[in-house]
Amino acid sequence: MPTLNLSGAMRLLMLAAVFVAGVWSQSSGVIDDFIFYLPDIQFLAVQHIWLTVISGSLAIVVAIPLGTLLSRPSMAKVAESVMQVLNVGTTIPTLAVLALSMSFLGIGTVPAVFGLFVATLLPITRNTYTGLKGVSPALKEAAAGIGMSPTQRLLRVELPNALYVIFAGIRTALAINVGTVPLAFLIGAGGLGELIFTGIDLYDPVMMLSGAIPTAMLAIVVDMLIAITAFLVVPRGVNPSRT
Amino acid sequence: MIRLDNLTKVFDTPKGAVTAADHISMEVPSGEICILLGPSGCGKTTTLKMINRIIRPTSGKVFINGEDTTSLDTQDLRRSIGYVIQQIGLFPNMTIEENITVVPKLLGWDKAKYRERAREMMRMIALEPDAFLKRYPSELSGGQQQRIGVARALAADPPVMLMDEPFGAIDPINRAVIQDEFLKMQQDLKKTIMFVSHDIDEAIKMGDRIAIFRAGKLVQYSEPDELLAAPKDDFVESFLGEDRALKRLNLVKVRDLASEEIGLVRPDDTLDAALTRIEEYGYQNSIVMVNDKRQPVGIVNAAVARTTKGHCRDHFQSVPVVVSLDDDLRKVASLMFANDMTWVPCVDDDGRIVGQITQRAITHHLGSRYRTHSRDDTTLDAAASLSSNDKE
Numbered sequence: 001m002p003t004l005n006l007s008g009a010m011r012l013l014m015l016a017a018v019f020v021a022g023v024w025s026q027s028s029g030v031i032d033d034f035i036f037y038l039p040d041i042q043f044l045a046v047q048h049i050w051l052t053v054i055s056g057s058l059a060i061v062v063a064i065p066l067g068t069l070l071s072r073p074s075m076a077k078v079a080e081s082v083m084q085v086l087n088v089g090t091t092i093p094t095l096a097v098l099a100l101s102m103s104f105l106g107i108g109t110v111p112a113v114f115g116l117f118v119a120t121l122l123p124i125t126r127n128t129y130t131g132l133k134g135v136s137p138a139l140k141e142a143a144a145g146i147g148m149s150p151t152q153r154l155l156r157v158e159l160p161n162a163l164y165v166i167f168a169g170i171r172t173a174l175a176i177n178v179g180t181v182p183l184a185f186l187i188g189a190g191g192l193g194e195l196i197f198t199g200i201d202l203y204d205p206v207m208m209l210s211g212a213i214p215t216a217m218l219a220i221v222v223d224m225l226i227a228i229t230a231f232l233v234v235p236r237g238v239n240p241s242r243t
Numbered sequence: 244m245i246r247l248d249n250l251t252k253v254f255d256t257p258k259g260a261v262t263a264a265d266h267i268s269m270e271v272p273s274g275e276i277c278i279l280l281g282p283s284g285c286g287k288t289t290t291l292k293m294i295n296r297i298i299r300p301t302s303g304k305v306f307i308n309g310e311d312t313t314s315l316d317t318q319d320l321r322r323s324i325g326y327v328i329q330q331i332g333l334f335p336n337m338t339i340e341e342n343i344t345v346v347p348k349l350l351g352w353d354k355a356k357y358r359e360r361a362r363e364m365m366r367m368i369a370l371e372p373d374a375f376l377k378r379y380p381s382e383l384s385g386g387q388q389q390r391i392g393v394a395r396a397l398a399a400d401p402p403v404m405l406m407d408e409p410f411g412a413i414d415p416i417n418r419a420v421i422q423d424e425f426l427k428m429q430q431d432l433k434k435t436i437m438f439v440s441h442d443i444d445e446a447i448k449m450g451d452r453i454a455i456f457r458a459g460k461l462v463q464y465s466e467p468d469e470l471l472a473a474p475k476d477d478f479v480e481s482f483l484g485e486d487r488a489l490k491r492l493n494l495v496k497v498r499d500l501a502s503e504e505i506g507l508v509r510p511d512d513t514l515d516a517a518l519t520r521i522e523e524y525g526y527q528n529s530i531v532m533v534n535d536k537r538q539p540v541g542i543v544n545a546a547v548a549r550t551t552k553g554h555c556r557d558h559f560q561s562v563p564v565v566v567s568l569d570d571d572l573r574k575v576a577s578l579m580f581a582n583d584m585t586w587v588p589c590v591d592d593d594g595r596i597v598g599q600i601t602q603r604a605i606t607h608h609l610g611s612r613y614r615t616h617s618r619d620d621t622t623l624d625a626a627a628s629l630s631s632n633d634k635e
Contacts, residue, residue: 136330136332138328138330138331138332139332139334139335141297141328141332142326142328142330142331142332142333142334143332143334144297144321145295145297145321145326145328145332145405146321146322146326146345146346146349146395146396147318147319147320147321147322147323147346147349148318148345148349149318152349156334156337156345157334157336160334160336160337161334161335161336163336235336235337236379237334237335237336237337237338237379237380237381238335238336
């Protein structure tokens with residue numbers, strides 16, 4: 001097939017490009033420059049990952065119950081207005097959120113975690129809410145009609161059926177989170193942003209890339225981890241990627 | 244037994260109070276299927292859903308097997324009632340087995356018991372347990388899904404079932420099959436069932452009793468034959484349709500109207516004897532010839548008998564049309580029209596002729612019920628006495 005040949009050719013071309021890049025970076029000493037930053041990368045990456053893990057898990061722990069609470073019929077009156085507030089909140093740039101949190105929490109890890117938490121919270125809450133609201137009324141009626149208590153309905157029917165949407169929210173939120181962590185350096189929380197921003201200021205591309213490339217790789221890894229978790233956790237019957 | 248006592252639901256809407264169900268009182272005897280029938284918005288679904296409190300009654304009471312359900316815990320009440328809805332409502336996140344065993348698990352059955360129950364239910368609805376139990380609802384056809392829906396409702400063996408247009412979303416061919424399967428199951432299970440439908444044909448087929456609703460009120464509550472024979476008012480009459488006399492044909496079996504008198508000839512009889520017998524029984528065209536076991540082997544034509552001499556065995560035509568005692572009148576009428584006959588011989592399970600059913604008997608049966616109704620006198624059968632109870 002012609003398409004197969006094309007992709008085969010592309011693959012060869014890619015391999016050749018990687019090889020040429022490798023040869024060039026070896027000969028020009030870029031690899032040695034990168035190795036020079038390795039201890040920094042290791043130290044800052046751990047800091048970076050910690051910021052993501054703490055703010056991300058805090059956000060998940062708060063956002064899912066919050067979204068669930070808002071989706072309850074008894075909350076119907078306030079839920080829409082709260083969601084509107086959250087939607088407006090999502091439009092505020094994360095950099096502004098960090099700046100705001102710095103202005104009343106000062107400099108360091110705490111305001112950074114708080115700012116990241118706020119930025120991550122919104123997409124998860126929104127998806128939890130819409131996911132639960134989107135569970136078919138027929139399912140809820142069937143669950144009620146056969147005698148499940150409200151808690152059983154939530155845990156056995158509503159949440160499992162909304163899980164795929166909730167995971168989509170977590171995925172979006174953590175992608176934003178990992179991408180925003182470099183900005184946390186600006187309010188004194190460290191992370192790989194230190195190499196990126198210092199590299200820019202010193203006009204040192206190798207230093208800048210030593211921060212940027214691991215950040216990009218981290219974003220991809222986090223995304224993959226969540227995709228795998230979703231694949232394993234979402235029940236097979238409601239998992240589009242497993243049918 | 245389900246008994247509703249002045250069950251009423253008033254909805255508060257922005258346009259003011261709407262009475263969806265207005266003092267509904269009725270009783271479904273144990274083991275019977277009661278169809279709640281009516282146009283949309285007539286209150287039939289509201290009435291049904293008040294029984295398991297999906298909709299809370301404004302006033303009135305529901306008794307199940309004589310017990311006032313008002314004092315029962317909502318969850319306990321619902322677990323003791325099978326519930327089937329039109330949208331099926333299988334849980335897509337659970338396997339078929341998990342779906343079927345939901346209620347037994349809620350009731351705290353042990354694992355071996357509910358797993359065996361799931362297999363038993365699958366056999367009851369004629370789906371292979373090993374092939375289906377581990378699959379998910381999305382992998383099944385609509386008809387299969389609703390069979391599972393019924394199995395889920397029956398899993399904990401509740402004495403009472405509520406079914407809200409259960410077969411409404413299934414294509415007509417599959418619907419007929421599922422209806423037949425369900426009726427067959429019901430013969431053994433003898434559940435007390437409330438069944439909402441807007442399809443008059445389904446109601447006649449499935450119902451032991453039919454309750455007609457209009458604008459929140461119970462208009463008529465009768466057995467199907469009584470309902471078709473004696474609609475209480477113009478609304479019921481128009482809802483049943485102008486062909487309601489024909490619909491009644493579905494409800495009556497040949498057994499009920501067959502007469503034992505039938506003129507027959509044997510192969511050894513002469514054609515003269517056959518002619519005499521044709522005239523004696525008032526047949527227009529022909530008479531049935533039977534063998535020694537009284538099984539029909541052919542018909543002797545009157546025209547032939549008149550003009551020919553000899554024995555019947557030499558002058559008969561192909562095997563005539565026959566009906567079995569368990570066929571319904573609809574089939575009989577159809578055969579009569581198709582073959583231009585005014586009578587049809589009836590046979591038993593061994594194919595022996597036991598009598599005949601005539602067009603006259605059919606029209607007389609349909610007509611007599613109308614006449615009784617119009618004279619408003621007493622019919623002795625149960626249906627009529629029930630409907631008069633209903634008036635009180």
